[in-house]
Amino acid sequence: MRIPRIYVDLSLAENTTFDLPDMAFQHLCKVLRFKEGYSLIVFNGEGGEFTASLCEVEKRRAKITVTTFSQLNNESPLKVTLGQTLSRGERMDYAIQKAVEAGVHDIQPLFSERCEVKLNSERLDKRLQHWQQVAISAAEQSGRGLITQVLPPVELHDWLTTCNASLKLTLHPHCAKPLSTLVAPQNNTIAVLIGPEGGLSENEVQASISQGFQNIVLGPRILRTETAPVVALTAINLLWGDIN
Numbered sequence: 001m002r003i004p005r006i007y008v009d010l011s012l013a014e015n016t017t018f019d020l021p022d023m024a025f026q027h028l029c030k031v032l033r034f035k036e037g038y039s040l041i042v043f044n045g046e047g048g049e050f051t052a053s054l055c056e057v058e059k060r061r062a063k064i065t066v067t068t069f070s071q072l073n074n075e076s077p078l079k080v081t082l083g084q085t086l087s088r089g090e091r092m093d094y095a096i097q098k099a100v101e102a103g104v105h106d107i108q109p110l111f112s113e114r115c116e117v118k119l120n121s122e123r124l125d126k127r128l129q130h131w132q133q134v135a136i137s138a139a140e141q142s143g144r145g146l147i148t149q150v151l152p153p154v155e156l157h158d159w160l161t162t163c164n165a166s167l168k169l170t171l172h173p174h175c176a177k178p179l180s181t182l183v184a185p186q187n188n189t190i191a192v193l194i195g196p197e198g199g200l201s202e203n204e205v206q207a208s209i210s211q212g213f214q215n216i217v218l219g220p221r222i223l224r225t226e227t228a229p230v231v232a233l234t235a236i237n238l239l240w241g242d243i244n
Contacts (some may be wrong), residue, residue, distance in 0.1 A: 004028060005041040005049070005140045007147065012044050014069050017055065018064045028054070029062055040064070045139075046146035048072055070144035076103035078241045079189045083159055085110045085196040086117040086185040087225050093134050095194075095226040100138035100148045101192045102233035103241070104154060107135070109153035114198035119153075128152055156193075156204055165191035169230060170200070170213045173222045174217040179232075181215070192236070194228045 006024045020028070028034045036057045042064065043049040044117055048071045053208075054065040082104050096107055109131070111117075121129060131150040141148050167185035170193040193200075193208055205215065218231050237243040 003039050003041055004032065004034075005143070007136050007140055008042050008044055008175075010044055012042065012050055012066055012069075014050070014066060017065045020054075020064050025060075025062055029057055033045070033230065034088050037060075042066065043145055045145070045197070047075075047145040049145060051054060072143070072144060075146055076105075076237055077188055078103070078185075078236060079105040080236060081105060081189075081191045082107045082229050082233070083110050083156070083163070083191060083193040084108070084229060085112045085156065085194060085200075085225065086115050086153060087197060089119060091224075091226040092117075092131065093215060094135045095229050096131050096150060097138045098226075098230040099233060100135050100144070101142045102230055103144075103237060104233055106125050106147055106149045106161055108151045110156045110159055110193075111153060112156045112196055112204060113201045115196045116198075128186070130131065142207055156200075157207055158214070161194075163191045163211065165189040167191070168208075168211070168213040168238045169193065169232075170205065170215050171195070171215045171223070171228050172217060173199070175215040175217045177214070177216050179216045179218060180239065184218070186241075190236060192232050194225060194231070194232070197225050 008021055034054055038054045040052050041049050042052045048069055050066045051068045053068045054062055054066045055065050077140055082099050084107055086092060086109050099107060135148045135150050135199055166187050167190045193213060223231055
């Protein structure tokens, strides 16, 4: 049986025991039906992970005992911020999930001219919590020790003026400039802008250029908005990161 890997928002230390958080308890003890003595791995987003085991499993609660700490070394040397224009439902979830698996540092959801997603403040808060949980689950699955932060959505033009990455890229399907022609960023910080299903408007493309973004193309085929971050992050890490 595969040992489950669980994120807990707690301080962790070797040879300590604590109550399993409710969400983790529901997953491990109610869904997977884990019993006392079962092994698991826990991490809190600070870069490492701990072996642990379930103890004192009761009807509504359980404790875990944390044993050995292991330092992880699987984070990309590149700090990539993904500027992802909002898309509907599962498409946005997919983009976030796969970007985390591909090593993205943080994700900035964006509203653009052709963005079809409209959210009031209450729905926006719920979606943001949901997206962060998607990122946490992807970190659990992919073995990462850090948690990608999903930032509160902002207008695209506002993000363009505040983004300070050393290399700024806009994916543009009608551009002839391939990623491989660019020089590696000096301080390993990269921003990648991805438009909505209908694409960025010409006004938005020009605004990105005025803020130092470069239009690039990733190949001869047009990518969907939820597929583009996976291809972009893979290509970036193949050129300058830790994919070889």
